[in-house]
Amino acid sequence: MIAAAERRAGRDSPDFELAGRDHSVAALDRLSALLADDMQAVNRIIVDRMHSPVALIPQLAGYIVAAGGKRLRPLLTLAAADLCGYTGTRHHKLAAAVEFIHTATLLHDDVVDESERRRGQDSANTLFGNQASVLVGDFLFSRSFELMVEDGSLDVLRILSRASAVIAEGEVLQLATTNNLKTSESEYLAVVAAKTAALFAAACEIGAIVADRPAADAAALQQFGTSFGIAFQIVDDVLDYSAREAKLGKTVGDDFREGKMTLPVVYAISRGSEIERTFWRRTLEDLDQREGDLEHAVALIERHGGFGSALDLARTHGALALEALNSLPLRPMRGTLAALVEFCINREF
Amino acid sequence: MIAAAERRAGRDSPDFELAGRDHSVAALDRLSALLADDMQAVNRIIVDRMHSPVALIPQLAGYIVAAGGKRLRPLLTLAAADLCGYTGTRHHKLAAAVEFIHTATLLHDDVVDESERRRGQDSANTLFGNQASVLVGDFLFSRSFELMVEDGSLDVLRILSRASAVIAEGEVLQLATTNNLKTSESEYLAVVAAKTAALFAAACEIGAIVADRPAADAAALQQFGTSFGIAFQIVDDVLDYSAREAKLGKTVGDDFREGKMTLPVVYAISRGSEIERTFWRRTLEDLDQREGDLEHAVALIERHGGFGSALDLARTHGALALEALNSLPLRPMRGTLAALVEFCINREF
Numbered sequence: 028m029i030a031a032a033e034r035r036a037g038r039d040s041p042d043f044e045l046a047g048r049d050h051s052v053a054a055l056d057r058l059s060a061l062l063a064d065d066m067q068a069v070n071r072i073i074v075d076r077m078h079s080p081v082a083l084i085p086q087l088a089g090y091i092v093a094a095g096g097k098r099l100r101p102l103l104t105l106a107a108a109d110l111c112g113y114t115g116t117r118h119h120k121l122a123a124a125v126e127f128i129h130t131a132t133l134l135h136d137d138v139v140d141e142s143e144r145r146r147g148q149d150s151a152n153t154l155f156g157n158q159a160s161v162l163v164g165d166f167l168f169s170r171s172f173e174l175m176v177e178d179g180s181l182d183v184l185r186i187l188s189r190a191s192a193v194i195a196e197g198e199v200l201q202l203a204t205t206n207n208l209k210t211s212e213s214e215y216l217a218v219v220a221a222k223t224a225a226l227f228a229a230a231c232e233i234g235a236i237v238a239d240r241p242a243a244d245a246a247a248l249q250q251f252g253t254s255f256g257i258a259f260q261i262v263d264d265v266l267d268y269s270a271r272e273a274k275l276g277k278t279v280g281d282d283f284r285e286g287k288m289t290l291p292v293v294y295a296i297s298r299g300s301e302i303e304r305t306f307w308r309r310t311l312e313d314l315d316q317r318e319g320d321l322e323h324a325v326a327l328i329e330r331h332g333g334f335g336s337a338l339d340l341a342r343t344h345g346a347l348a349l350e351a352l353n354s355l356p357l358r359p360m361r362g363t364l365a366a367l368v369e370f371c372i373n374r375e376f
Numbered sequence: 377m378i379a380a381a382e383r384r385a386g387r388d389s390p391d392f393e394l395a396g397r398d399h400s401v402a403a404l405d406r407l408s409a410l411l412a413d414d415m416q417a418v419n420r421i422i423v424d425r426m427h428s429p430v431a432l433i434p435q436l437a438g439y440i441v442a443a444g445g446k447r448l449r450p451l452l453t454l455a456a457a458d459l460c461g462y463t464g465t466r467h468h469k470l471a472a473a474v475e476f477i478h479t480a481t482l483l484h485d486d487v488v489d490e491s492e493r494r495r496g497q498d499s500a501n502t503l504f505g506n507q508a509s510v511l512v513g514d515f516l517f518s519r520s521f522e523l524m525v526e527d528g529s530l531d532v533l534r535i536l537s538r539a540s541a542v543i544a545e546g547e548v549l550q551l552a553t554t555n556n557l558k559t560s561e562s563e564y565l566a567v568v569a570a571k572t573a574a575l576f577a578a579a580c581e582i583g584a585i586v587a588d589r590p591a592a593d594a595a596a597l598q599q600f601g602t603s604f605g606i607a608f609q610i611v612d613d614v615l616d617y618s619a620r621e622a623k624l625g626k627t628v629g630d631d632f633r634e635g636k637m638t639l640p641v642v643y644a645i646s647r648g649s650e651i652e653r654t655f656w657r658r659t660l661e662d663l664d665q666r667e668g669d670l671e672h673a674v675a676l677i678e679r680h681g682g683f684g685s686a687l688d689l690a691r692t693h694g695a696l697a698l699e700a701l702n703s704l705p706l707r708p709m710r711g712t713l714a715a716l717v718e719f720c721i722n723r724e725f
Contacts, residue, residue: 081545083552135510138487158488158551161510165484166544168514172521172537176530184533185525191518196430198511203432 054370055097058363062105065119069101072123076170087155087163091130099259100230101126106367107234107248110360117237120174121183125230127171128187132194132226134164182236190229197221201287206312208296208304210288216257223263224256231255247354251364254348259371261341264289265334266374268325280321286311290340291333292324298331338372345372403719404446407712411454414468418450421472425519436504436512440479448608449579450475455716456583456597459709466586469523470532474579476520477536481543481575483513488547531585539578546570550636555661557645557653559637565606572612573605580604596703600713603697608720610690613638614683615723617674629670635660639689640682641673647680687721694721 059066077088101122108118138157152160168191175184201218204210231252235245267282268291282289288311296307309315310324328334348368352361408415426437450471457467486499487506501509517540524533550567553559580601584594616631617640631638637660645656658664659673677683697717701710 079545079548081548081552083548084545132514135514138506138510157506159548161484161488162544162547162551165481165517166541166548168517169537169540169544172533173541176534176537179530181525181528181530184521188518188521188525192515192522195511195515195518196428196433199428199430199432199508199515202507202511203430 054363054366055099055102058102058106058367059098061360061363062102062109065105065109065122066098066102068116068119069098069105069122069126072119072174073126076123076127076174077167079166083155083159084163084166087134087151087159088130088167090154091134091151092126098126100129100226103227103230103252104234106360106364107231107252108237109234110248110355110358110364111235111238111240111244112356112358113234113238115237117178118234120178121233121237122230124171124174124178124187125226125233127167127174128191128194129226131164131168131171132198132222134160134167136198138164180233180236183233186229186232186236190225193221193225197223197225204288206286206314207288208307208312210293212290212293212297215288215290215293219257219260220253223260224253227256227259228252244355247351251348251351251355254344254351255368255371258341258344258348258368261290261337261344262372262374265291265337265341268321268328269334283310283321283324284314284316286314290337291328294333294336295324295328295331298333299327303327341372345369403712403715404448404451407451407455407716408447410709410712411451411458414454414458414471415447415451417465417468418447418454418471418475421468421523422475425472425476425523426516428515432504432508433512433515436483436500436508437479437516439503440483440500441475447475449478449575452576452579452601453583455709455713456580456601457586458583459597459704459707459713460584460587460589460593461705461707462583462587464586466527467583469527470582470586471579473520473523473527473536474575474582476516476523477540477543478575480513480517480520481547481571483509483516485547487513488551529585532582535578535581535585539574542570542574546572546574553637555635555663556637557656557661559642561639561642561646564637564639564642568606568609569602572609573602576605576608577601593704596700600697600700600704603693603700604717604720607690607693607697607717610639610686610693611721611723614640614686614690617670617677618683632659632670632673633663633665635663639686640677643682643685644673644677644680647682648676652676690721694718 073092074089077085077092079085104118104122104125134151137152138160151163155163171187172184175187197218197220200214201222204214204218228249229252231248232245235248238244264282267279267289269279281287283292292307292311296304299307306320306323306327310320345368349365352365355361422441423438426434426441428434453467453471453474483500486501487509500512504512520536521533524536546567546569549563550571553563553567577598578601580597581594584597587593613631616628616638618628630636632641641656641660645653648656655669655672655676659669694717698714701714704710
């Protein structure tokens, strides 16, 4: 991905490399394999706890949960707990709670974005209607707090209730930047830090809480999650213009069609001419889009090195994530998490 | 209201009376006055905690909170704590948390119902859009859990996270009954118990928790809230066909226009002829509604005693609420709450 984007952006090589690339491609698979038993326990809790006597709830929740996704956030909770030397089972319920929060935000996002596709298939709102998506999101959100209450840690409850509020703030902030050409790099980063990185950070931090580690470890994991989450979302936004559709499992060009002000576009606009600005105003502000506009947008972003600069910033945050890892215990999981960061930055889907 | 509905329903007198009516009309005002200092503290917390650096959040939340409403649910928490002899201030934050959950469900309800009016003015989704309403609802919901975490009682967190999940289940169940002529009285009651009574019950029960009362008192308050909530919602649904518009602050006929299967309609359909069924199918299932249909619906409900029977059932649940009160401490608040139940059943708005 980096190579392709840089070719497009007219750059020969990244400013720095995180680590060797070859062995990192399968990092997510390796993490999943390492934590397979734990993840099975988490999946059992997810299936068990999305149950409700109201049949539509498990139907709709099952649809979106079965659609898969990477289960990245619950994996982070499991991995963080492992890195902290935790050997119990409390983190299973909490990882399920994290995934429920994430699933609830996806359901509400799709209503907000009026998305028709999610993870390569019809989105839940397309199939079940906006009303059911809003309400089942509320159900999963409530259920996640029930799981936390059963665990009984007020620290975990504090961290995840705070993260949930920040996510909602980020989504509202994103509404305000959508279709707004004036959106700056720092406004974009504020959105990303809130809507994506807050849950990555919380998912990691609670690993230290269940392992009863000192505050410094919790803070380091929180920092790791924040930086990783920002890097992850930047790459996601680059891929929205350039991913191979089948692999990403989402329609390329969604952000463009919705007029979302993601980083490649923010750079292209700030570096572009007045004439180009007219194009962006028509397509992103007025959403008056025609055949060939997406291709022209990609060409403009490439002309101004928008993809390359975005990926540079992703790598900067990736490096911060690795730095945060350094203060944590030197267990095998540390290398696995480092490889995961690199993998997520280099992924093509 | 009862007198008017019974006149319409061709009934001379209710099956039983709860208590003298004269002094009960102002019960809600009296409760508000008794708890004015506490309620001021709650309102300060509500205003303070809906704050966010994302300006749209306090704007939208402030709009719906300022629109008023009766603040009935936080009042129940304050009243229950008072009845249990509690003299501290913990219940202020928890009452605010209860109101935030209620406000979040209102915001999401209006999106789900596509309502254009709420409490006599434009609904938030009309003014700010569905997207913002969904997300600010999520924010308030998260914020309510943050308030509970600050309080620190896992019992309270358990009660309110459970109630939130049940509310969502009730709303989804309601979706399944909407436009469905087959909806039975028991299905209607299941919806009402979940979407309305669960929060009434939780709001009351946590009053016993903060006062550190024995489980029997918590259970009695829970039962009081459940029965009161069911009675309250039944009356609300009767009023949707018959309230004086200005007083209720909502458009009469909303439920009819949306094809909601509320109790008066459930009775009218089950007692009606096949020809009448054709009318209900056209208006409530197909939502093919014409001038004069609402008036005809009211006439059919009256012909079959639908309002009277619904109010009878409300009174039955009101009596159960009073029965639950009897096992609780004999403080002045007990009489005030009894009067409140009667007031809510007899209200005309």
